[in-house]
Amino acid sequence: MSASKDRSANGVSQRLLEWYDRSARTLPWRSPPGKPPPPPYRVWLSEVMLQQTTTAAVAPYYARFLERWPTVEALAAAEDADVMAAWAGLGYYSRARNLLAAARAVAARGSFPDTEDGLRALPGVGAYIAAAVVAIAFDRRAVVVDANVERVVARLFAIGTPLPAARKEIRAGADAITPDERAGDFAQAMMDLGATICTPRDPRCLLCPLAQDCRARAEGDPARFPVRPAKKAKPTRKGAAFWIERVDATGRSVWLVRREGKGILGGMRALPDDGWSARADGFGVPSGDWHHAGTVRHGFTHFDLELSVHVSRAAQPDGEGEWWPVERIEEAGLPTLFAKAAARALG
DNA sequence: TACCCGTGGCA
DNA sequence: TTGCCAAGGGT
Numbered sequence: 001m002s003a004s005k006d007r008s009a010n011g012v013s014q015r016l017l018e019w020y021d022r023s024a025r026t027l028p029w030r031s032p033p034g035k036p037p038p039p040p041y042r043v044w045l046s047e048v049m050l051q052q053t054t055t056a057a058v059a060p061y062y063a064r065f066l067e068r069w070p071t072v073e074a075l076a077a078a079e080d081a082d083v084m085a086a087w088a089g090l091g092y093y094s095r096a097r098n099l100l101a102a103a104r105a106v107a108a109r110g111s112f113p114d115t116e117d118g119l120r121a122l123p124g125v126g127a128y129i130a131a132a133v134v135a136i137a138f139d140r141r142a143v144v145v146d147a148n149v150e151r152v153v154a155r156l157f158a159i160g161t162p163l164p165a166a167r168k169e170i171r172a173g174a175d176a177i178t179p180d181e182r183a184g185d186f187a188q189a190m191m192d193l194g195a196t197i198c199t200p201r202d203p204r205c206l207l208c209p210l211a212q213d214c215r216a217r218a219e220g221d222p223a224r225f226p227v228r229p230a231k232k233a234k235p236t237r238k239g240a241a242f243w244i245e246r247v248d249a250t251g252r253s254v255w256l257v258r259r260e261g262k263g264i265l266g267g268m269r270a271l272p273d274d275g276w277s278a279r280a281d282g283f284g285v286p287s288g289d290w291h292h293a294g295t296v297r298h299g300f301t302h303f304d305l306e307l308s309v310h311v312s313r314a315a316q317p318d319g320e321g322e323w324w325p326v327e328r329i330e331e332a333g334l335p336t337l338f339a340k341a342a343a344r345a346l347g
Numbered sequence: 348t349a350c351c352c353g354t355g356g357c358a
Numbered sequence: 359t360t361g362c363c364a365a366g367g368g369t
Contacts, residue, residue, distance in 0.1 A: 050365040057355065057364090091353025094368075126367045146365045164348080191365055200363070201358080231361085262368090264352065301352055336354060 012156070012213050013179040013186055019209035020189035025196070027055060028062055033185050040112035041072045043137040044102075047129045048095050055195075061090050075100065076107035081258075084267050085333025093335065097267050098124025114138050136184035143175045144187035148194025153177075154226035155198060158215035162227040170226070198222075236304045239276020241338065243293065243311045243345035246323065253323040254342075256332060264300065268335045269324075271342070272317065276305065289314045293347065296340045307337065309344045 021033045029046030031037050045065060049058040064086060069075040075083070080100060087096035102122040106112055112133075113119045119130035131142035145153075145167075153159070153173040159166050179186055197208045203222050205211050216222035244255040259270045264277045293309040324332050329342055 047365060052352090052364055052366060053354075054356075054364055089354075091355090092366085094352065095366090098367080124367065128366055132365070144365090147363085148365070188365090195365085262352090266352090299354080301354095302350075 010179075012177045012210060015209045015213070016189045016193065017179075017182055017185060020185055020192065023192065023196075024188070025055075025192050028059055030188065034182075037137050037139055037184055040114075040133055040137040041075075042066065043133050044112070044125075044129065045099075047132050048099055048124060049090065051095060051129075052092065053090065057090065061087070072103050072106050072112070075103040078103075080267070081269075081333075085269065085331070088268065088333035089336055089339070091336075093265060093268055094262060095124055097262070098122075112137075114140075116142060132187060134183075135187045139182075139184050141178060141180050141183045142187075143171060143178050144183075144190070145171055145174050146191065148191040148198075149174055149187075150226055151200065152190055152194050152198045152210075155203070155216035155222045156210060156214050158219055158225060160225070160227055162229055166226055234299075234303055236306060237276055238306045238308070240274040240308045240310055241271040241296075241341045242273065242290075242315070243271060243309060243342070244315045244317050245311070245313045245326070247313075250323075250325070252326045254326050254329065254345075255317040255321050256324045256334075257319070257321040265335050265337070268338075269332050270334065270338050272319075272321070273307075276307070288312075294344045296337070296344055298337045298340060305337070307341055309341045311345050 017033075024030075024033050026032075029038060029042055037043065046058065046062055049062055065075075068086065069078055078100065083100050084093065084096055087093060090096075102124055105122055113121070114134070116130040116134050119125050119133055120127070125133075128144065128146050131144040132146075134140050134142040135144050150163070150167075150170050153170045154166060156177070157169070157173045159169050159173065161169060193208070193210070197204050201223060205214070205217050205222060208214070208217075211217055214222065216225045246253055246255075255272065256269050257272050259265050259268050290310040290312050293311050296307045296309060298305045298307065326346075329346075334342060
């Protein structure tokens with residue numbers, strides 16, 4: 001650590017940490033400022049859940065996971081189907097597949113890695129989570145850069161290079177202000193600042209502890225940083241899903257399948273469908289003894305889907321699957337798209 | 348690098 | 359209603 005870096009970090013990080021000591025958000029996966037950190041399992045679990053996901057959406061999932069699987073060993077011993085079902089509705093299901101694989105790797109080696117390189121070797125752990133776990137759980141210096149830090153740093157230094165090319169400059173700026181001590185508090189303070197003060201639109205500069213340091217504010221239009229490339233238009237796809245019912249001695253049940261592979265909704269329970277995820281348009285409305293229950297609209301990251309829902313009490317399912325009791329459909333762990341379709345089928 | 352991968356809240 | 363975007367990672 002150079003003396004010049006120490007000096008440049010000093011003012012900004014000190015003002016930020018003083019603000020954090022007063023203003024830290026209280027979150028289920030967090031220790032208060034200055035307190036011993038949560039164990040690595042909790043930090044890692046929360047960081048995986050928080051990827052591209054709001055704290056409000058994560059909170060109930062985090063509580064349920066921690067109650068059901070209190071340790072990484074417990075999670076490692078879980079059934080795949082139980083973990084996937086517990087993740088249902090949170091999105092980005094590769095996170096759940098990787099979470100379980102990583103838990104099993106940690107359990108096999110006996111403890112969590114405590115270095116960025118060691119952590120990055122775990123599935124689903126990239127540069128951000130590795131740095132966040134090192135800083136927050138192990139309280140060692142690491143340069144933690146998420147979308148909040150990107151925004152704060154791009155504004156502090158008025159970095160006009162558009163994303164993603166700006167990432168190199170942003171990382172250098174984050175490195176320059178990251179202190180040697182209280183690395184975890186500093187990282188979380190940056191995120192709190194980004195979430196509550198240095199917001200994407202209409203930043204509240206009058207409340208900002210770093211206003212005096214901020215070049216973007218001095219230039220008069222902080223909200224223009226970071227500069228983002230134009231978004232591409234989202235296409236709309238059409239597809240069909242099938243609600244196949246039967247009634248027998250065990251009661252009323254519906255045929256569910258498990259989606260294959262690592263593609264969209266991969267590994268999740270689902271209604272059988274016409275293959276909309278693998279082609280631009282599905283095959284559409286089937287002929288025969290089907291009732292069209294309606295159409296569900298659902299937005300994915302890079303396309304919107306119009307899914308027509310078709311119901312039959314006579315069709316014979318083919319391939320692998322399971323008859324699931326209709327009265328317990330909410331326990332099946334259907335991702336939101338198919339939960340919507342089920343609700344439509346049930347009218 | 349560019350694209351794939353969910354969902355929900357909010358203006 | 360539509361678009362934006364949130365504690366990113368994998369390929």
